[in-house]
Structure formats: C-alpha cells, structure tokens
Amino acid sequence: MMGELMGWTLWSLQMLMLLFVFVIGVVVLAAVVFFVVDRTQTKDAIRRNYPVIGRFRGWFSDLGEFFRQYFFAMDREELPFNRAQRDWIDHASEGESNMVAFGSTRNISLVGTPIFVSAAFPPVDGQFASTEPMLIGPHCRKPFLARSIFNISGMSYGAISKPAVRALSRGAARAGIWMNTGEGAVSPFHLEGNCDLVFQIGTAKYGVRDAAGQLSDEKLRAAAAHEQVRMFEIKLSQGAKPGKGGILPGAKVSAEIAEIRGIPQGKDSISPNRHVEVDDWDDLLDMIAHIREVTGKPVGFKAVIGSPTHFRDFFECLSKRPPEAAPDFITIDGGEGGTGAAPMPLIDLMGMPVRESLPRIANLRDEYGLKERIRLIASGKLVNPGDVAWALAAGADFVTSARGFMFSLGCIQALKCNRNTCPTGITTHDRRLQQGLVVAEKETRVAQYATNLIHEVETIAHSVGVGEPRQMRRRHVRIVQADGSSVPMSDIYPSYRPGGAVPPFTRPLDAGHTQQVF
Missing domain, CATH: 3.20.20.70 (Aldolase class I)
Structure with missing residues (x-):
C-alpha cells in the first residue's frame, strides 16, 4: 500500500514537472513571438525599442482607468461624474436612505459652487x-x-x-x-x-x-x-x-x-x-x-x-x-x-x-x-x-x-x-x-x-x-467666488423685470468692482 502511494506521488510530481516545463516553454515561445512582432512592427516606437516589456505600458495605461476609479480617486475627484454623485443615484435607485453623518465631504470653497439660502422660518x-x-x-x-x-x-x-x-x-x-x-x-x-x-x-x-x-x-x-x-x-x-x-x-x-x-x-x-x-x-x-x-x-x-x-x-x-x-x-x-x-x-x-x-x-x-x-x-x-x-x-x-x-x-x-x-x-x-x-x-x-x-x-x-x-x-442661491465668499445668483444674473431696463450680467471680482460679461 505504501509503495503504491509513493508511486502515485512520484507520478504526480513528474506530471507537475512536465506541466511546469510546458508552461515555461509556452511563455518562452510567446515571448520570442512577441519579441519578433514588436521589433519588426513600425507603429509603436516603445514596443519597437523595448520588445515585450513595452507592451506593459499599454496594459498598465488601460488598467489605470480601473484602478483610479476604484482605489485612488477621492469621492469628489472623478470626472465626468464623481463617486459621491454616482453613489447618491445608486442609493436613490435602490430606495435606500441617503442620510450621511459627520459633515459634508464637498469642498464648498470651489469657485462656482451653488449654496442654497436657508430660510429663517421655512414653511411647516x-x-x-x-x-x-x-x-x-x-x-x-x-x-x-x-x-x-x-x-x-x-x-x-x-x-x-x-x-x-x-x-x-x-x-x-x-x-x-x-x-x-x-x-x-x-x-x-x-x-x-x-x-x-x-x-x-x-x-x-x-x-x-x-x-x-x-x-x-x-x-x-x-x-x-x-x-x-x-x-x-x-x-x-x-x-x-x-x-x-x-x-x-x-x-x-x-x-x-x-x-x-x-x-x-x-x-x-x-x-x-x-x-x-x-x-x-x-x-x-x-x-x-x-x-x-x-x-x-x-x-x-x-x-x-x-x-x-x-x-x-x-x-x-x-x-x-x-x-x-x-x-x-x-x-x-x-x-x-x-x-x-x-x-x-x-x-x-x-x-x-x-x-x-x-x-x-x-x-x-x-x-x-x-x-x-x-x-x-x-x-x-x-x-x-x-x-x-x-x-x-x-x-x-x-x-x-x-x-x-x-x-x-x-x-x-x-x-x-x-x-x-x-x-x-x-x-x-x-x-x-x-x-x-x-x-x-x-x-x-x-x-x-x-x-x-x-x-x-x-x-x-x-x-x-x-x-x-x-x-x-x-x-x-448663492455662488462661491474666487476669494471664497459667496454672492446671490441674482447679483450675477439679475432677472429681467417687466418695464425695467435689460439687466447686464455681471460677475463680482472683488469688493466694489464688477466685470461686464454680457
């Protein structure tokens, strides 16, 4: 019984060795093929100068999009839509609560950020x-x-x-x-x-x-x-x-x-x-x-x-x-x-x-x-x-x-x-x-x-x-300005009022100065 077990183990090791040699052979053959293809092609200078290794640049570039999305980008950094925006939609679509704790992760000092004006006495x-x-x-x-x-x-x-x-x-x-x-x-x-x-x-x-x-x-x-x-x-x-x-x-x-x-x-x-x-x-x-x-x-x-x-x-x-x-x-x-x-x-x-x-x-x-x-x-x-x-x-x-x-x-x-x-x-x-x-x-x-x-x-x-x-x-609505302060959107884009002059659109630059933009 022991002899049969040792024979089986020896056969298994031999098969593993053969498989290992086969895999190494395939890898070497593939590397040779890629080397020849990369060296002889004329479209990609990196692959032509660095055969086989140069291919990793393209692979890593493609994978970078994946890694940035899931591992490296902060919640508010991604474009065109960041993770916070997408997560809100996902929770709303699932019928889940969108309640959050410990404060906002949004940077409200960014120029152009809208801030809504809370009422002193909102309707009950x-x-x-x-x-x-x-x-x-x-x-x-x-x-x-x-x-x-x-x-x-x-x-x-x-x-x-x-x-x-x-x-x-x-x-x-x-x-x-x-x-x-x-x-x-x-x-x-x-x-x-x-x-x-x-x-x-x-x-x-x-x-x-x-x-x-x-x-x-x-x-x-x-x-x-x-x-x-x-x-x-x-x-x-x-x-x-x-x-x-x-x-x-x-x-x-x-x-x-x-x-x-x-x-x-x-x-x-x-x-x-x-x-x-x-x-x-x-x-x-x-x-x-x-x-x-x-x-x-x-x-x-x-x-x-x-x-x-x-x-x-x-x-x-x-x-x-x-x-x-x-x-x-x-x-x-x-x-x-x-x-x-x-x-x-x-x-x-x-x-x-x-x-x-x-x-x-x-x-x-x-x-x-x-x-x-x-x-x-x-x-x-x-x-x-x-x-x-x-x-x-x-x-x-x-x-x-x-x-x-x-x-x-x-x-x-x-x-x-x-x-x-x-x-x-x-x-x-x-x-x-x-x-x-x-x-x-x-x-x-x-x-x-x-x-x-x-x-x-x-x-x-x-x-x-x-x-x-x-x-x-x-x-x-108030709009955040370059100096970190905010001004009413009605100051930047005054609404037209019947019987009045056509309002110019202005964008505040600093205290006491405006720039005509329309």
Whole structure:
C-alpha cells in the first residue's frame, strides 16, 4: 500500500514537472513571438525599442482607468461624474436612505459652487404644496399637461440597448415622468411601458422621413397617432457634439432598426450636421408651425447655446410673429458633453455650459414677454437634487437627464459607450452582455431614482422657504467666488423685470468692482 502511494506521488510530481516545463516553454515561445512582432512592427516606437516589456505600458495605461476609479480617486475627484454623485443615484435607485453623518465631504470653497439660502422660518408641514402639473402648448389641438419637473432626456434605441429602453419606458410610467425617444424614432420598446413620450426629430429625421430623407407628413401623422407621443422636439444640436452629425454604420442597421428609422437595411445612414432645409430662424419657426399643424401636438427645439447674441436674433425674429408662432418649449443643453460618442474637441470645447446659458436664455424669453408661452427645459449633467434645484431657481420649468438615468440602470462609468462592450448591457447590442440588465429589476430603480430625486428637490425648496420647487428664485442661491465668499445668483444674473431696463450680467471680482460679461 505504501509503495503504491509513493508511486502515485512520484507520478504526480513528474506530471507537475512536465506541466511546469510546458508552461515555461509556452511563455518562452510567446515571448520570442512577441519579441519578433514588436521589433519588426513600425507603429509603436516603445514596443519597437523595448520588445515585450513595452507592451506593459499599454496594459498598465488601460488598467489605470480601473484602478483610479476604484482605489485612488477621492469621492469628489472623478470626472465626468464623481463617486459621491454616482453613489447618491445608486442609493436613490435602490430606495435606500441617503442620510450621511459627520459633515459634508464637498469642498464648498470651489469657485462656482451653488449654496442654497436657508430660510429663517421655512414653511411647516401643512404649508407644503405639491408640484403642480404644467401645461405645454396651450395653442395646440392636443396640449400636454406635464406632471413631473424631472424627466428622461433623449437616448435613442440603437444608442442604448433594447432592455435599457424597455426598463426606462416602464420605469418612467411608474414614476409619472416623460421619456424622450432620442433621434432614433419611437420603437415598440418605448411604447411598451405606456409612459409619456417626446418624439425627437434629429437631422436625419428617423421615423418621420420619406425615401429621400425629407420630412414626411404621412409619417408625422403616424407618429402623432400614438397617444403616448405627447410632444415633438426638433434637435438642432446636443451637448456631446454641437454642430456635428453622425454615421450609423450599415453593419448596425438591422432589419428592425431599418424599419423603425425608415432607412435601407445594411447601408450606412448619414445624419447631417443640421437640418438642411433650415437656414435661419424664420425657417425654424416655419418648420415648428408645420409640424404642430400636422400633428396637433406641442413642438419645440433642442439646442446648445453658442452665444446669447444668436438667440436674441431668434427672439427678434419671433417678435414679428404672433405669440402662437412661438415654439412651445426650448430645451437648453449644456456643452458639457452628453451620452453621444463624439470627437473630444467637441465634447471638451464646444458650446456654453448650461449653468451660464440657462439664466441668459431665461432672461431673453422673459424680456420678450414669453414666460408663460415658452417652457424652458434644462439639460446637461443635472443628475442630483442640488443640480435640479439650481436649474429651477435659474429659470427652468423642467429638467431632463440622460446620464442620471443611465446610472439608475446600473451604469458604472466604464467609458466604453462607443465600443459595443458596455459591461452593464446599457449601450451594447451584444446579447450576452445585455443579459445582465434585468428589465423587471431596473425599471424599479428608474422609478425610485426619479421619485426620490423629486422628493429631495422639494426638500430643498421647503428649506429655502417656498412651498414647491418652481417657486425658487435666483435670490435663493448663492455662488462661491474666487476669494471664497459667496454672492446671490441674482447679483450675477439679475432677472429681467417687466418695464425695467435689460439687466447686464455681471460677475463680482472683488469688493466694489464688477466685470461686464454680457
């Protein structure tokens, strides 16, 4: 018996030695192959000069993104969204408490930080008012009574996956919020949840185009026939890539996508950088009027603000027409970059941030007497209660978010949205990866995120002394300056008052000095 055991042990050791030799041989062979490949290739100087070892630079660079996110970045350091922002959304989506202890980790001395003004005597519980629904498009045959101040921004089916669209649609219905279809048209998966929908018309006019790519009245009427489609939004530009169109590769144009978007299957589809039939503001107003007449529903447009001067031209043009000709809403997107994949210079450098553009456009609207006619919708990295409360105080009537709802679906900010390798199944069409996104689970997270965010915005409103969020004004927010002090937002961006002079926008520099910025 002992001899058999020793024989077995000896055989095992021999097998291990052979396996070890085999592994060493494979490693040596691989190293030789990599050495030859690296030395002979001409694209990478590091690998050419330091064969095999030079490969570790690329691997460590890729892994650095992972290690920074999970181990080295502080809670408030990461971009585009830091861990504190993402954790708040995650807790809200799970229905968990967002209570914290031992003080804030936020550095409130950073220039531009908004600080809300606490009221000496805020309203007691019985004095709180619920946020009232707001009417959009009073001159339309079918105006829209929007129930929620916070809604889902444009993300098209194709840019995000089928289960992601289904979860958002069903979650939006549960929370009583609207969902923007994005420029990829309305799909059966948008309709599945029976939520309110905003049909976005991009420059390629997917879903409402004829064979030549022109706007089709027949397709418009078909889209408007869906009771769930409450409004139409003409997309002039978006935060991720203002001034740029896109190409949908033919490999991604499946039979399903082709049918939904109204394009040939298997062929590249090009989105122009603008609507080719809209050359000026008059053309845009004509297009708005036409779509509203055909559909009978509210129509507005979405744009990143390049300069307030351009929009003064718009309001001047509009002043020559009756109020009924005005867009029913304007969505102001910030140039901070959005969910769409785009060249870095456009994401980084193009367009005004929403925190500067929103109060300026709100003043222009009010100056031309259109406060009750045109609703303002703010978008652009507004994902937490403080962001939404700030936008309402600055002049917005509604706030929409795309990335906030992506986080509610489980997005981990892997920054792989454009590679079809999204590990959470949100922006990929790889069915194996999509399996991780369970619709029944995620729709609950979507609804809870929206509901809890709105609740905390109402808490901020009550703390500043008003009954509901839309009653907040710029005087209720202070903005931190370079010297560490804070000044009311109403001093930096004075609100327009009927009968008064047009207020200049000023930014305090130091005591007794101001700088004209508009």
